[in-house]
Amino acid sequence: MSDKKIKVLMAKPGLEGHWRGMVAVSSALRDAGFEVIYGGNMMPAEIAASAVQEDVDVVGLSILSANYMLLVTKTLEELRNQGKADVLILLGGIIYEEDFDTLHKMGVTGIFIPGTPLADIVEFLRKQTVAMV
């Protein structure tokens, strides 16, 4: 096993400011040994630029706005435009089940709604990134 740490950018696209979930998940991932960059509120283009600059393996998006489909679409578009389409995408927030399939097809690997135990998110990311280490 190598010492490479998986690098995660945690960000909240748009202006909506419910930060609790994002800070809780960021802390849990850091405590579990991931290298976490806490981006806070960022616009999609800034998220992509930061993902490129920091060469992250994972981008975690936290959204409690009803317009999550638009925010995710824009962010993925920016990641592609800036040559960072290979990154693993996690999405947390109030996401309706009816949209899960579409989001998965768009390239979102993990979706977590409020009430998900933090340990489950950590475990999920470990499994998903085991091959990267």
Add this chain to the structure above:
Amino acid sequence: MEDEKQFFSGSGIPVKGIYTPEDVKDIDFDKDIGLAGEPPFTRGIYATMYRGRLWTIRRYSGINTPEETNELYRKEYELGQTGFSVATDVPTGYGTDADDPRAFADVGDAGVPISSLNDMETTFEGLPIDKVSTALEVSTVSGCPLTAMYLAIAEKRGLEIAQIRGTTLNDVTASSTCGYHKDLMPPQSLLRLSVDLIEWCCEHVPKWHPMCLDSYPYREQGINAVQELGLILATAIEYIEEEKRRGRLPLDQFVRRFAYNMGIHNDFFEEIAKLRAGRRMWYKIARERYGIEDPRCWQFRLHVQSAGCTHTTQEPLNNLIRIAYQILAAALGGAQSMHANGYDEGVCLPTEQSMLLSIRTGQILQYETNVINTIDPLGGSWYVESLTNEIERRTWEYIQKIEDMGGMTAAISSGWVHREYRDAMLEHERKIASGEITVVGMNKFRLDKDPYETPIFKPNPKSPEIQINKLQKLKKDRNKAQVDKALQELEKVTRGNENIMPATMEAVKAYATVGEITDVWRKVYGTWPSPMGI
């Protein structure tokens, strides 16, 4: 025999198995408790409390576009509602226009977009603003221009602004520490704008509440009851100290229209004790510490909102039960006005059904349970009195800590307040993970699948387009030279010491936008990087 297991309140106060007169033996009835409507107001700020006047049931609303919000308000008015509580969308709240590229996903979501006087006029078209009271639920940065817009409507309708009633939240702590964490202005500059608004309203709009200390959002960040009360009172102290430094108004006049907005949480008796302690502490601050002589200034006028952060996304109907207990605690604690949340807050914006249920929650309590019959029914309970004392003692200690840091603005600027929120939230999450805190249906008794479906409210996806088009048309039609002149004047005033409100009024009347006005302030003061992090 003493129980082996230890019990604690939500803020960590040890709770005994049983209380006796021994626990309250140091209480002096007249000095510490007394009657409602009399110092130290532990039992309530009015002599007759709900026997004389029921608490106000307010509904916080606003959605999609000014046109749709106007339709909603007209309906509310026809239903007999006499107070509006304006929910703005997220961009408006931070002083961002609908056509700002950063607002692309947030226009009309979670509230009404108000970029200019035009939008405010549409929102209140046909509504008698001289007969209602309106709470503008916005932070300081957009609070100044939005208050100016609301009053500008009054002027345009030929009404005296001195007769207009309402509230601006305008709390510098909430404005600096809660919500969106980018491009904020330095806390000291927000304090300046905020105090300017208070001073100006005190002189020109005496029926307006230009200062509603608002700890609801602080509490929602994860802190406990003692921290909430400590922060809101330390914020009030900061305002009084700022006015003392300025020396422009007598403190009696400055404090006269202060109001308070707090959260009400799950720990039933502790929340009741928090409201009782808050009233007594405010009296001591106003009268004993600052020597304010007007008895109306001693009253801790209180609106409460049930705690959204206690809701679960799982089994949303369970939240109705949580809300009902919280609103009962607020009634037993003696609040003047209440907002019961929609049970679906953890799922979506409220549907019509959940908004109606939130009004019914208060009405059932008021008309069916007889809890209104007597004042402060828990007064004299050995437990509640002892808990009230303990919350007061711990809260004074917390306030002292903040004052030792140099007061609230210094505590915010240093990042200490953000760290308090983060640490409390992480501790809460740790306890949920370990099972020390139980959330029914979430970390205990959880079902594999939600047993029912909840109706979902979805905002109109066309709102951004509608608003952007309107705003761009407005920008073409208005007198550009007049706007530029007004904004230049605002910049000049902002760089000096004069009150910013007259120039803000002129700017909104020239149809300068919220974004243009707040950009002037950002230009003068710069932005402040949020201390939030992990």
